[in-house]
């Protein structure tokens with residue numbers, strides 16, 4: 046399957062929806078959401094995150110899908126083309142550039158965490174019997190601190206992703222998402238029920254759903270904003286590229302609502318499965334990126350059939366991570382093959398390997414690994430990449446997408462692409478013109494103000 050993005054198409058509405066949900070649902074929901082919610086103090090963070098998902102993320106998601114479908118190229122090609130058609134500056138293609146480059150940076154650390162998940166599939170085969178908070182934490186830290194294995198597992202994760210992207214979105218992706226995404230959903234639900242019965246569920250409900258706004262700082266608000274974008278796969282060109290494979294008969298607003306609902310449901314389910322164990326076993330809710338790897342194994346070690354459930358959970362999480370990673374690599378692949386007219390397979394291979402090499406630095410920056418002492422502005426290498434993409438590039442990218450469709454593309458053209466009733470279109474238009482830019486801008490301005498003045 047060579048050439049530009051527009052040459053591929055989804056085989057049905059359902060597979061598009063699954064693929065988009067596959068892109069959205071991933072480590073962001075199951076690994077990142079719980080630990081960021083934990084660090085952000087719980088309820089208030091969750092509420093702000095959900096507000097950002099629906100008031101800012103959802104309108105931008107609709108914008109990206111419609112830009113993608115209209116442009117039918119890589120994100121850079123699409124932005125250039127639409128800006129030109131609308132008589133606007135070519136500089137708008139910077140949105141596409143930032144997406145392609147940002148996606149590349151994200152995959153370089155995403156694959157490291159994806160590799161940890163693969164390693165945990167293997168660990169799960171021998172079970173987690175007797176795991177308590179201390180053993181679980183030690184096992185995780187020992188793994189991420191090893192100089193060899195995290196790189197091996199990261200490589201395995203990237204290799205799987207490359208293999209699927211090489212075959213093109215239809216060949217590889219559609220099959221993976223048709224059965225496995227619903228299976229993940231069902232398993233997570235099962236885990237929530239297990240945790241509700243066996244864990245500290247009442248405490249979890251209070252923690253996650255009764256907001257204590259005194260715990261909210263500007264930084265946590267920015268984290269929530271970044272996470273809303275990250276978990277919906279926004280502003281990195283992924284959704285725009287998937288939009289390019291869309292046919293006209295798909296109702297973008299409806300699809301976008303379904304994607305956002307599924308995405309936030311999975312994040313909340315992950316929280317509801319994980320925190321009852323955190324509280325029951327006295328783990329630290331703010332313990333950081335190891336949360337999912339240190340909590341659930343304790344439960345798997347205790348439940349009947351825990352080996353099967355554990356293997357299945359990490360396997361399905363790996364699938365969810367791969368279906369997201371594919372969408373991270375795809376924009377760069379579609380751009381390079383579009384520009385150079387180069388063979389898609391080769392481009393995928395080279396870009397994937399380059400992301401792997403860049404990713405080794407992230408792998409070695411974790412735990413007590415060989416680069417863990419390297420700090421930039423207080424953060425390790427992976428933290429820096431995470432902050433740069435999640436908290437800067439994605440929200441700013443989203444702001445410019447909103448500004449572009451709200452103020453620089455003709456209303457009539459947007460109306461046509463989105464095919465909504467005038468009354469609902471008006472709500473969307475208000476959100477992209479005023480709410481998204483103001484909300485994102487306000488977060489940034491306040492942070493800048495605090496840094497300079499405070």
Ligand code: PFF
Nearest residue numbers: 069071072073276278281283
């Ligand atoms: N949405 C994915 C997740 O939540 O794991 C990650 C992701 C994929 C982010 C694609 C951004 C992106 F463009």
